[in-house]
Amino acid sequence: MSFPVPGRKPISIKDIARQANVSHSTVSRALRNSPLVHPDTAEKIREIATSSGYRVSAVARSLVSRRTQTIGVVVTTIADPFNAEVVSGIEDVANAFGYSVFLASSQSDPVRELGVVHSFAERRVDGIIVNSSRVGSLYQELLSSLSIPVVFINNHNPGGFAYSVSIDDVAGARQITEHLLGLGHTRLAYIGDRFGLQSNLDRMAGFQDVIERAPQARRPARVVYGDGTSAGGAQAMGELLASNQAPTAVFCYNDRTAQGALSAIHEHGLRVPEDISVAGFDDLPVSSFCHPPLTTLRQPMNGMGRQAMEILEQLLSRNPKAPDMANKFVGDLIIRRSTGVPSIGKQL
Amino acid sequence: MSFPVPGRKPISIKDIARQANVSHSTVSRALRNSPLVHPDTAEKIREIATSSGYRVSAVARSLVSRRTQTIGVVVTTIADPFNAEVVSGIEDVANAFGYSVFLASSQSDPVRELGVVHSFAERRVDGIIVNSSRVGSLYQELLSSLSIPVVFINNHNPGGFAYSVSIDDVAGARQITEHLLGLGHTRLAYIGDRFGLQSNLDRMAGFQDVIERAPQARRPARVVYGDGTSAGGAQAMGELLASNQAPTAVFCYNDRTAQGALSAIHEHGLRVPEDISVAGFDDLPVSSFCHPPLTTLRQPMNGMGRQAMEILEQLLSRNPKAPDMANKFVGDLIIRRSTGVPSIGKQL
DNA sequence: TGCCGCATTGTTAACGTGTGCATGAGGCGT
DNA sequence: ACGCCTCATGCACACGTTAACAATGCGGCA
Numbered sequence: 194m195s196f197p198v199p200g201r202k203p204i205s206i207k208d209i210a211r212q213a214n215v216s217h218s219t220v221s222r223a224l225r226n227s228p229l230v231h232p233d234t235a236e237k238i239r240e241i242a243t244s245s246g247y248r249v250s251a252v253a254r255s256l257v258s259r260r261t262q263t264i265g266v267v268v269t270t271i272a273d274p275f276n277a278e279v280v281s282g283i284e285d286v287a288n289a290f291g292y293s294v295f296l297a298s299s300q301s302d303p304v305r306e307l308g309v310v311h312s313f314a315e316r317r318v319d320g321i322i323v324n325s326s327r328v329g330s331l332y333q334e335l336l337s338s339l340s341i342p343v344v345f346i347n348n349h350n351p352g353g354f355a356y357s358v359s360i361d362d363v364a365g366a367r368q369i370t371e372h373l374l375g376l377g378h379t380r381l382a383y384i385g386d387r388f389g390l391q392s393n394l395d396r397m398a399g400f401q402d403v404i405e406r407a408p409q410a411r412r413p414a415r416v417v418y419g420d421g422t423s424a425g426g427a428q429a430m431g432e433l434l435a436s437n438q439a440p441t442a443v444f445c446y447n448d449r450t451a452q453g454a455l456s457a458i459h460e461h462g463l464r465v466p467e468d469i470s471v472a473g474f475d476d477l478p479v480s481s482f483c484h485p486p487l488t489t490l491r492q493p494m495n496g497m498g499r500q501a502m503e504i505l506e507q508l509l510s511r512n513p514k515a516p517d518m519a520n521k522f523v524g525d526l527i528i529r530r531s532t533g534v535p536s537i538g539k540q541l
Numbered sequence: 542m543s544f545p546v547p548g549r550k551p552i553s554i555k556d557i558a559r560q561a562n563v564s565h566s567t568v569s570r571a572l573r574n575s576p577l578v579h580p581d582t583a584e585k586i587r588e589i590a591t592s593s594g595y596r597v598s599a600v601a602r603s604l605v606s607r608r609t610q611t612i613g614v615v616v617t618t619i620a621d622p623f624n625a626e627v628v629s630g631i632e633d634v635a636n637a638f639g640y641s642v643f644l645a646s647s648q649s650d651p652v653r654e655l656g657v658v659h660s661f662a663e664r665r666v667d668g669i670i671v672n673s674s675r676v677g678s679l680y681q682e683l684l685s686s687l688s689i690p691v692v693f694i695n696n697h698n699p700g701g702f703a704y705s706v707s708i709d710d711v712a713g714a715r716q717i718t719e720h721l722l723g724l725g726h727t728r729l730a731y732i733g734d735r736f737g738l739q740s741n742l743d744r745m746a747g748f749q750d751v752i753e754r755a756p757q758a759r760r761p762a763r764v765v766y767g768d769g770t771s772a773g774g775a776q777a778m779g780e781l782l783a784s785n786q787a788p789t790a791v792f793c794y795n796d797r798t799a800q801g802a803l804s805a806i807h808e809h810g811l812r813v814p815e816d817i818s819v820a821g822f823d824d825l826p827v828s829s830f831c832h833p834p835l836t837t838l839r840q841p842m843n844g845m846g847r848q849a850m851e852i853l854e855q856l857l858s859r860n861p862k863a864p865d866m867a868n869k870f871v872g873d874l875i876i877r878r879s880t881g882v883p884s885i886g887k888q889l
Numbered sequence: 890t891g892c893c894g895c896a897t898t899g900t901t902a903a904c905g906t907g908t909g910c911a912t913g914a915g916g917c918g919t
Numbered sequence: 920a921c922g923c924c925t926c927a928t929g930c931a932c933a934c935g936t937t938a939a940c941a942a943t944g945c946g947g948c949a
Contacts, residue, residue, distance in 0.1 A: 554936070555935080569938090570938095600935080606937075
């Protein structure tokens, strides 16, 4: 450890104690509004504290209290608007409960994700929220070995030993697909995420399941893969457009993918929804300002973040009211103008 | 302080010392790879440590070292993609340097922003990065009184006492405006941000300045205000469209505003760029997937975050090489298809 | 043999705060 | 006057780690 620090050494309760002619414990009590100290002394101490700009050291306090009032949030990347919305919700209620949040991104790299969790453990965070982890059950034993409460968001862990908040991907995909079939489409396609996320598997499963039960639908429905970004969506949509039997309706893994698909369709000289309908998943804030505005399945991203933090707070509080283990949200189908009735000319 | 914590008490170096029949300081040295301990003892100690899942307590270490290896990042809201990109850059290099980052959002509320900084001070962060603060010089004395290194991003503080990383808003706005004039537009408008940000003032100043010097431009150019979001941009664009002399080219404070403007123009039955050209500022990842793809001024958001953290690391390191105080980036004009030659029909 | 130096380990204090326990000063009732 | 109770405060230790300093043992060398 190296000691030469920039900046002056901050003042401590001992400095205040010396100035007030009391012991440091009296200062400690006074600043915590303990009823044990005489009002006059307390007043005097508080005055010295504020005028000298004293700030209690959370690190010293944490050492004795064994509570840091911090939580760690793991995210693949904060640059993904979905994660940003979730973190926004987390941070909001964490702040309300007096917790500070450590943010760390894994960049979808399992090694880095492990490193992040280790660093959280060393920092003695009170709890951890893992958002859309791409790391499988492999390291869940590590998380459980930390004996720190952990809440997962959108990470369907088969073990079920952990608390989780997630969207019902299967039901959401069903709603989208039924909407498209209801409009009269028969040639549907799905643009997925190639990283093997559970959410992708579930959305595809919901899609396939509805297709299977629809007599009029062309089977098997085509499936191509992007990477969850707009660029990946555009490239995948390009593949679909290059085939001689392009679909009339495309369901995309998420809104970013859908935005890329929209872009590719426009580049190809076709119109949405007259030539091809496009639907997404998430309802990012920007999606209502796409051209055309995107039909999608709204995920309460902010709300899911909030709930995850509320669960964590429950786990960290002293009252034993245990929250539900699995908390599943149902999304709302938001119909905008990127989906419509297929034009007769293109049909068949 | 309340003691009943969930989870077991983590093991300490004393536990390891007992098990290895050495003193705790030997354990401390061994785990830090000090050459002072005998290789055999070190090996034995390390073995016990790993097998028992020991994790050093960063909080105890911080108490003695007076360094927490953490930084605080203040942001208006992480849900703004611009901030998310910046934070992504910060987090990336912070991670590389071994720092953990506290993320806190002010929601543009000065009271909350002050609270956030106080909490950072109590947590004894080694440094602070403030991104696009809407709080003026009012509380900069507070920040300086903390005697903690602070780096501002896109916050032109007149005092100049602090380190800052920013984009050259005036020059950027000039480039955009000259581009629009060069296409042949004469009726230009600016959609600003009503919150009085310095960046808005500078972009508007650059815009106005170029307009002033262009004989063919209609003066004064119209200026309306949004709030930096797509919804605000759509609403402001609506005002422009409602007037009988709508502009043929609109420069927007940022890309989100521009996306809203695009949406409003489409809703109004007009085409971009045939009827109205639209330009933004930032070059968000999504902007190249707009319809049409957005002409904008690229801000190296990630790079600015990275540089801010690099400066902070320099300030925190022991070598006295002091970085530049003011670091100004020049953006790149990215010409896409949302801007074009004004159609003759509309032109006066 | 006695001394010096080196290698290795132990002892102790410190970081800043919280709290159990002891202490002392009054007040009050008998 | 004495004992007891309450109120206010100080003392001492704990939290887990680091580092300055002391101590121990050993080999070499005069």
